[in-house]
Amino acid sequence: MTSRNRRTAALLAAGALAGSLALAGLTSAGATSATAGPRGPGHGHGHGPGHGHGAREAVRFATFNASLNRAAEGGLSADLASGDDEQIRNAAETVQRTRPDVLLVNEFDFVAGGGAADDFRENYLEVPQRGARPIRYPYAYVAPVNTGVPSGHDLNNDGTVGGPDDAFGFGTFPGQYGMLVLSRHPVDRSRVRTFREFLWADMPGALLPEDPATGEPWFTDAELADVRLSSKSHWDVPIRVGRRTVHFLVSHPTPPTFDGAEDRNGRRNHDEIRFWADYVASGKRARYVYDDRGRRGGLPRGAAYVIAGDQNADPYDGDSVPGAARQLLTAPRVIDPRPASRGAVEASRTQSGNADQEGPARLDTADFADPVPGNLRVDYVLPSRPLRVRDAGVFWPVAADPLSRLTGTFPFPTSDHRLVWVDVTVPGR
Numbered sequence: 147m148t149s150r151n152r153r154t155a156a157l158l159a160a161g162a163l164a165g166s167l168a169l170a171g172l173t174s175a176g177a178t179s180a181t182a183g184p185r186g187p188g189h190g191h192g193h194g195p196g197h198g199h200g201a202r203e204a205v206r207f208a209t210f211n212a213s214l215n216r217a218a219e220g221g222l223s224a225d226l227a228s229g230d231d232e233q234i235r236n237a238a239e240t241v242q243r244t245r246p247d248v249l250l251v252n253e254f255d256f257v258a259g260g261g262a263a264d265d266f267r268e269n270y271l272e273v274p275q276r277g278a279r280p281i282r283y284p285y286a287y288v289a290p291v292n293t294g295v296p297s298g299h300d301l302n303n304d305g306t307v308g309g310p311d312d313a314f315g316f317g318t319f320p321g322q323y324g325m326l327v328l329s330r331h332p333v334d335r336s337r338v339r340t341f342r343e344f345l346w347a348d349m350p351g352a353l354l355p356e357d358p359a360t361g362e363p364w365f366t367d368a369e370l371a372d373v374r375l376s377s378k379s380h381w382d383v384p385i386r387v388g389r390r391t392v393h394f395l396v397s398h399p400t401p402p403t404f405d406g407a408e409d410r411n412g413r414r415n416h417d418e419i420r421f422w423a424d425y426v427a428s429g430k431r432a433r434y435v436y437d438d439r440g441r442r443g444g445l446p447r448g449a450a451y452v453i454a455g456d457q458n459a460d461p462y463d464g465d466s467v468p469g470a471a472r473q474l475l476t477a478p479r480v481i482d483p484r485p486a487s488r489g490a491v492e493a494s495r496t497q498s499g500n501a502d503q504e505g506p507a508r509l510d511t512a513d514f515a516d517p518v519p520g521n522l523r524v525d526y527v528l529p530s531r532p533l534r535v536r537d538a539g540v541f542w543p544v545a546a547d548p549l550s551r552l553t554g555t556f557p558f559p560t561s562d563h564r565l566v567w568v569d570v571t572v573p574g575r
């Protein structure tokens with residue numbers, strides 16, 4: 147109740163400020179569109195008065211690994227409560243400048259009860275950050291994740307049990323690197339499906355690792371009976387857009403690195419990505435799938451979906467299992483809008499190591515260490531037919547753009563990842 151009252155008060159305050167800052171908001175929207183191309187954020191996409199019929203129908207889906215994780219449990223909550231954490235302000239401003247309608251935030255520590263999601267909205271997103279217009283998300287979805295949850299097994303085979311590498315997903319405390327969905331459209335909560343406890347061994351043809359020295363399975367039978375596929379979680383979050391439902395399929399597969407020759411993380415990354423490819427195929431291919439309530443099967447046939455998240459896999463470069471990212475790019479009915487930025491092209495020229503890469507620099511979404519792995523395309527927003535793509539982009543301004551202060555160079559002011567957005571229209575909404 148206390149939280150609800152605070153929230154209402156904050157909303158009223160934000161509303162009062164919004165009027166006086168409308169001019170500043172319009173000015174900055176112009177600056178943003180210059181960084182993201184002629185049809186970038188803030189242009190031809192509006193919810194306020196004065197926008198055309200077509201523009202009002204577009205829904206902006208986005209993914210942003212905002213690096214809102216902290217080293218210790220409770221750390222993020224404290225920073226969210228303060229309202230003046232510089233990095234969180236930058237993350238909030240990034241969202242305010244790009245204005246997604248439906249947003250996945252990766253690396254947002256899970257806090258039971260939803261207090262972190264409330265504080266992020268009240269104390270940051272609904273507060274104007276450096277002249278950017280506040281943004282209000284009436285709907286949020288958070289749930290527990292596997293990171294930092296002790297498995298009770300020696301999963302990394304170092305001879306001892308315990309620590310972040312033996313958890314169901316890498317993490318130093320339960321919930322570290324969690325996920326958050328924010329939406330301006332209603333979340334159909336009763337129909338959300340989560341796949342946190344799905345067992346890796348229950349995926350037919352799983353790429354389960356072997357010990358390269360012995361050729362024996364990396365995991366014991368007892369471990370395989372417990373080892374979960376999802377390093378955080380996989381959520382099917384139905385979003386109601388008018389009369390239609392769009393399934394927002396979100397996850398954050400483990401990085402393929404930080405392992406050994408057995409490549410247990412690379413293999414898990416591949417299969418975490420494969421999960422959605424099978425799920426959207428529906429029918430026979432998805433028959434093995436079960437959710438955390440025991441319900442079997444994949445997406446309803448023909449349903450509209452948007453896959454979103456940091457997949458930790460580039461179609462061309464980096465350490466992921468070959469073909470891992472392509473599983474999504476070639477999924478049934480998927481559309482790859484190939485979101486791009488000029489900032490990524492500029493970064494590939496000014497940083498070492500990217501010249502030898504195969505993938506087009508303009509599609510990069512993360513500014514990783516150079517020369518290895520270099521900058522990669524790892525963050526995806528992939529809509530499906532019957533949705534229609536209107537526009538897409540990556541928020542990565544060139545250095546000459548004042549908003550490049552939000553993306554920056556290492557050590558990053560906000561995150562090593564960039565926000566990726568796609569505008570779609572929903573037929574028959």
Ligand SMILES: [Ca+2]
Nearest residue numbers: 300302304306
């Ligand atoms: Ca261990």
Ligand SMILES: [Ca+2]
Nearest residue numbers: 402403409412
């Ligand atoms: Ca590996």
Ligand SMILES: [Ca+2]
Nearest residue numbers: 513514515516
């Ligand atoms: Ca880099």
Ligand SMILES: [Ca+2]
Nearest residue numbers: 503510521522
């Ligand atoms: Ca690249």
